[in-house]
Every structure is written in structure tokens, then in C-alpha cells.
Amino acid sequence: MTGGMSNSEPARTAARRSRSPMVRRPSVAPVLGVTIYGCDADEAVAFRETASRFGVALTITEAAVSETNVELASGNRCVSVGHKVRIENAALLALSRAGVRYVSTRSIGYNHIDVEYAESLGLVVENVSYSPDSVADFTLMLMLMVVRNAKSLLRSTDAHDYRLGDVRGRELRDLTVGVIGTGRIGTAVVARLRGFGCRVLAYDKRPGIGVDHVSLDELLRSSDIVTLHAPLNAETHHLVNGPRIAQLKDGAFIVNTGRGPLLDTDALLAALETGRLGGAALDVLEGEEGIFYADCRNRDVSEALVRLQRLPNVLISPHTAYYTDHALRDTVQNSLINCLNFDSERRHWV
Template sequence: MSSSERASSAALRTRSPTPSSAAPTTGITIYGCGPDEAVLFRELAPRCGVTPTITEAPVSEANVDLAFGNRCVSVGHKTRIANPTLLALRRAGVEYISTRSIGYNHLDVPYAESIGVAVENVTYSPDSVADYTLMLMLMVVRNAKSIIRRTDIHDYRLDDTRGRELRDLTIGVVGTGRIGAAVMDRLRGFGCRVVAHDNRPGDSAEYVPLDELLRLSDVVTLHTPLTADTRHLLDRRRIARMKHGAFVINTGRGPLLDTEALLSALESGRLSGAALDVLEGEEGIFYADHRDKPVDNKPLLRLQELPNVLISPHTAYYTDHALSDTVENSILNCLRFESGNQHG
């Protein structure tokens, strides 16, 4: 077992629910389960009175038979689940899907509900994504990509562009749920001005309309869910309203940004840089090894060529603590459903 798996297991030993709260005959089929998740499911599930059926393959019409006899399944977020697969799951007797993610955009929730399948997400440590967001923010305003590339080829001269300090900047946080709020908590320690936008404002930030946030902010960071209303939230029109020389951070969902509009603004110099952990069209590319095969996403390739753009493969959530939370809460969601105590 790797050190990360040992750490995750240790965390679970201290935070596991008591077995008495679980029905001893509950079965859960776990689809799209990576090796690190499988270690945790195999350790925690028996303690909760759960018999897990685990497969690394994403759920599909070809493998719904693995769910026969189980009303609940747990699915990953890395592969889209087509409606025919949802229907096949229902016909196999599945009534509940726990998705091991905060977002739902990889499956059609209204369709699932229309055929009698309830869908619920999981919560996990917001600190995982919040920490990563701050790391990307610091890296992009300090030109880390260019600096690291130079030192990798033993060029130790100072970069042509000086970095900026967060205390001198205004940071705009779009979406102030658990992750956005955790980002704001961290930003306060840097002494910068923070402005926020959310359809349901809280009381611990300076909330402004979105266009005002774009006008004011030196850095805009996106933490809103992906819905029909937020798809291309930053489109060509809104990007044109951003402060000249601003930076964009996206650790939310790729389609929150219009990639072509972002590219135009970066290539023209209107924006100074971007750090993206998520991207439009990432499906089938992120989480796979493409060293010996072509990448079929031209905007991604154009972005990676730019010296002021950082790309990472949807990894902000991926920490020991968050993975433990995800596995544990996926099991607990299924147990609550089985006991009739579903929660919204």
C-alpha cells in the first residue's frame, strides 16, 4: 500500500460510522473505481455492513448486470453516463445513484428522476480545491510556468516579466459555496481586496454584480456549479468587460469558460494569464496517458503552448482527505437511501 493509501486508511479509521447504523445485507455496486478508491471501499464497506461490488470500468449498458440485486450504485465523475445506460440501470433494479463528485454534469439528473432513479452527490473537504486554487493563483501571478521551464534547461536568469503580489490585487470570487468560501478565507490572509458574486449572497464578503466584479478584479476565480445558466458564464462579451491584464482561474467546471474567447483574449494580450484545472472537452483526455497518441483537442494544445497558461488535469480535488471523504460519504448516502432517510 502506498503512503497516500495508508494515510487515507488512517483517516477512515478515525472517522468511520459505527457498523450498527448499517443494514448487514446492503449491497452497493461501485463503478469507475480507481485502485486508490478501491482500497478505501474494501476497508470501510464491511465495517458499515455493506458488501461492495467493485469495478474499475465506468458504468455502461454492457456492465449493468453487476448491479443486479443492488438498489444503490456509486459512480465516478470521469466518464459521462448516457441516458440509455441510466435506463438499463433502472431495469436492473437500481433506484439510487451516488456520484462521487460535487457536480452532476456527467449525467442527466432530470431524466434519471423521471425513470425512478434518485441521484445525489457527495461532499468532501473543500480545502482540497481551495488550497489548489490558491496555489494556481500564486503560480500564475508570479509567472511560475516560464520560470520553471527556464530552470529546467539551466537558464537561471530573471524572468522578463516581474511577478505581482496578492496584497496589491483585487480578487473576484464567482460562486461562494463551500469551496468559494474556503478560497475567500485563505485570501484574507494575503491582505488583498476580495469581491464576490453569487445568486445567494452570504454575509461575510463584499458582494457585487458579476459585471462589476469583472471590471474590478485583477484575478477572477470560478467556483460556481455548471448549469444551463452558467455554461459559458465567461463568454466573449463578459471577458471583454474584464480588467485589462487580468488573470482567470478555473477549478470549477471547464464549460464555465468559453475556451475560444479565452484564447483570443490571451493571445491578444488583453488577459495576462490563466490557470485551468478543468477544460471544455477534457473528457477522454484528462485521466489518460497521451504520450504516445494524439490529443484531439486543439484549444487545449493552443493553451498549453502559451507561456502564461497553466493546465492541470482536473486534479484539484485529489487529496488523501478528500478521497476519504468521497468514499465514506458515497457509502453513507446509499445507506441513508436504503434506510429511507434520504436528504436533500
Template sequence: MASSELGSIYSEATTDRRARTMAEPSPSSIPTTGLAVFGCGQDEATLFQEIGARLGLSPTITEDAVCETNAELARGNRCISVNHKTQITNPTLLALSKAGVEYISTRSIGYNHIDLEYAERVGISVGNVAYSPDSVADYTLMLMLMAVRHAKSTIRRTDAHDYRLSDTRGKELRDLTVGVIGTGRIGTAVIDRLRGFGCRVLAHDSRHQASVDYVPLDELIEQSDIVTLHTPLTADTHHLLDRHRIERMKPGAYVVNTGRGPLLDTEALLSALESGRLGGAALDVLEGEEGIFYADCRNRHIENEALVRLQRLPNVLISPHSAYYTDHALQDTVENSLINCLNFESGKTT
């Protein structure tokens, strides 16, 4: 897939009808409304109750993710809020529609876990939320630094009381070229942070939103010592870094992914890492993470073989889709999910 074919798919969507977070409505303008919240952990539940009270709303909260069998819990509510951790199937969307749901607010920037076309066919609008881009941007820089300083192997050795220096020296960001794919709110925040380290920064996006050197995708891949992914997952960006592009990366280069797992061809990445062609990877998201990330798997067999192989490698960092998880971002997520629902009820969405 040529980079010129990618259209305007890289940047995080924040202005279209599905993604807009409107201004907070005044309580006097909000009609009495109900809201069902699915897949809600205790940390979110507390915020939903506190912020809901401020907005004159008392949400009905359930810990279970929405599914076909519990969709009836939404009856009486035109709006529901869901998390990003579970795929929402088409039968679930149909069941929600039959229960009277007309609007789903997903507590995430991405909405690849929902079939938007099918939702529209059954009369349901879908909106995502905006939250602090600093949460993911900070985490991305942390992963970059840990990768180029071989933090995983260093920590493992010191945990075993081996305090010798490694045979492999680390690298300094100022000596490296970092390629940022996707320059929406998060990608731009990453670029802002990279400037402080003095490294060369290249970017690729169909829309030039940041003050940075934009180059064609293949040029970025060939010149970068670190490639970091900040684009939404769509049909066009699935396996954006495929085998062909991974093979064109600089020997010893690093891949960082805090976007979505399927942006990367995991098998191709594994081949490049296991052969020693790439210097390492830092992955907060992974293909096939569903049902594994956010679960306690200490006493259970991990069926995702690629994940197991990646975790065996000393130069690969894995974290469980947690880059977004800060106090500030979580509050943004809950508040904006509530406001989006209230605006839908008030007829303020477009």
C-alpha cells in the first residue's frame, strides 16, 4: 500500500460527527435522562458517580462488558457508555438497538472494536472521547528510553543481584532519528517531547499538523532509528508496518507501538527481532491482546504464541495497553463520555 493511498487516515479523529467532544452543557439545558455504563471498573465507577452528580446525572453502572445477553440492562436509556477492552459484536449492537439504545459513547479515542456501519444500520450513533494526549505521549517517551538503554535486561540482572555492566551500551536520543507516524494530538505531543532531547524527528501523515519535517512513509522507515506509531487502526492501516516495510528498516532500529496492535505485522516483527536485524521493540499494544491484557493470567496458559515469544526476548518490552492510564486521562475519559451522551440527548451532536 503506497503512502499516497492512505488519505487522511493517520491523525486521531477529533472533529468528525463520531469523534467530537462538545462543550459541557449547562445543567439547566439538560433534559432528564438515563445512562447505562458497561465494563466499568471501580476507578471509573467512582468518577462516573462524582462527575455524574455534578452534571445532574446518576448513571446505572455495571462491571461486565456489554454483550448480547446483558444488553437488556440498557432498556430505558437512549445512551450507553462502553470501554475499549472488548469487541462489541453485531448481535450485541442489534440487541442494544432493540432495547432502545440510540447512542454509544466509547471511552477510547479509537473505535475499531465497533462496526460503525452496522451500528448506523440499526439506528445507533457512535462517538469516541478525547483525553489528555500527554498520558500516551509521556509513556511513549518512557518506552523509547527504556528500549535504547536496554532497561529490561538491566532490571532483570539487578533483580538477580548481578550488578555488572552489560556488554551492550545504550544509545542517546540526541544521536538518533525518530520517525513519528501519525501527527494528531498524541503524535504531536510526542514530537514536542522529542525536541527536548535534541534528536532529529521525521513525521508522516496525510495532514501536516505539526511543525516538523514531513517525509514519505518509506523514507521515514528507511532513515529512522526509532519508528513510533500513533495512527488509528483502519482497514488501510492494518499491518501498516508489514514484512516489506520492516525489512526496509535500518539494521538495529527500534519499533515503539502505543497505538493499536494490528498496525504491526507481529510475525514479521518477530522474525526481524529473532534474527537480530532490529535492535528491539517496545509494545503497549499487541495483536490478539483481547482476553489477555487486563486479566490475571498468572495461573493460566497464554494461547497467544507470538506474545510468549516476544516476552522471551531480552530486547522487547511489553505492557498491557496501559499508556492511557493516568489520573488526568481517566477523568477526561469519563467526563467527556458523560458530556457526549448529554449533548446527544440535547440534540447538540451533528
């Protein structure tokens, strides 16, 4: 990590930051082949449409990259991978042996890839940029839902109980919101909060936007709502832990649309179950791998998730804040553009 808290910065120095979406084509070039791993049906439609415009030949599979399907990348220097499943080191090794030199991850974060190991194999790993508005909009929606007790309200009305709840909602204009991480997404959240008239505080190692930046301790002590938008790395793992949760006001709310392990789930549960916190809204969760994006109606999930979902003041969504039509188009297009740019640079090197 280069030191900032921005979600648009790489999680490791070994990875390269996604560049501006400008294709640098060599004067004479064959069609570039790119293998797309972990590709859902809606992504596949967008990839095929974009590839036809860019002159890219695609090999598409719904399966995540692994040792068993690395032959799908044979002959291609570039692959694009999803973020929903961790990319094992064995798969990275197999990709390098198959001649792959570039991995575009269709995400802002890198925590599902061992980038340092990939670099040791001669693989360049790069993220993509997409509109921050998808996550920013969803974050504001979760804030409003949690301060207005939407979960309890909707459950009651679903059961045809239309009485007012015991707990009145709160208005954002009366609250102080602390934004941890002021990269592109955090900045977009701040812009939206201004429209509600609330006081906004921010914490980032590299402050740079027009908002009151304070220390993390001061932000936690002063905020009625804390929202997390930092990248996940060794330094930010459990950034909000037991001692820091203890600094929060009684009745404060926590919103996390960043990465699950930014927040210590056990400490959060303890504060929620004792009634010290007002609630939480979580689009990401520790241990979500293998649960989120899967149909778990007839299988067990983690005990922590079950305990969280029992609470009337906790909202859970399955890592879906980013998932809009606009962000999907951005992600697909920029993944292919990054592959084209890498291929163009490599041809100039040789």
C-alpha cells in the first residue's frame, strides 16, 4: 500500500493502478485474445458487445480460474478475473506457465489475489476503475434504512402489522457522519451527504477533499454514523476493532460497503447484542467467501452471520453495492482496455 486510504488505490505496491481508459493500439497488430474467468451471464453480454468494438477475441467461462481450467488461457497473454472467489497461488502459477503475463481483476480491491506472489512469477496484476456512484448511492440508502429502522418496519408490514414501531427514526441533518477513507467512493459519499445538511467528518492518511479531516479517534468519538471506504490491507485489517468500537457514542451506527475485514465482526456483535450500538448496515462481511453470491437456503452459513441477521437493527446485503448497469459497463470496458494497453506496451518492449 502506498499509504493512502483511497478505495481507488492499489492494495499492494506490486500491483499497478488502473490507468485512464485510453487504448494505445500498435500500428499493425493481430487480434488480441483474452480469457474471461468467473464471468456471469450479464457480464458475458457486455464483454461480447465491447470486444466486437475493440477487436478482441474472447474465451469466456463462468468458472473461476483454477489449475483445472488454465488451458482456456492457452495462447493468450491477458486474462480477466472476477473478485467473487479467491485466486489461489496454484492457479497463478499455472497461468504463468501457460504464458499469461497480465491479469486484470474486475474489481477495485486486490485482497483476493496474492499480488506479490504473482509478481514473482512475472505476472502483472491491475485493477479496474468504475463509477463510484454505484457504491456511494447504496451507502446512502443503507444509512437511511438503518437510522429509520427499515428492517423492523418492513418485516412488520410483511406480516400485516401496520403499527408504528417502538423506536422512532432519526434524521440525517441532526447527525454527524464519519467517513473513513476519502478515495473516489468516499468522496462521492461526502458529496451526497452534503445534500442532507448533516455534519461530515473524514479520516484519511492523505486528506485531499473539502471536508473536515480529523484523527481516527476523534472521528469515532464524534460520529453518530461511521461509514467505511478504506482499502483492505495488513494495516487496515480490523481497523475498527473492539477498542475503537468502544470509542463510539452509545447508539451509534456502523455502515460497511468497503471490505468485510475492515470491521472486527466479533467486537461488532458484542456491541450490538448488548444494545450499546444503534445498529449496523453491512454489504460486506468477514467470511463472506462461499456464502455471498450463492444460494444458501438449504445449507448452513456462519454463526456470526446468523447472529447478525437475527438482530432487528442490522441490515445485511450480499456485497452488491457495486452492482449497477453503469458500473458493469465501466468494469467490462476498462478490463479490456487495460489488456489492450498492456499488449500494446509489451509489443513496443519487444
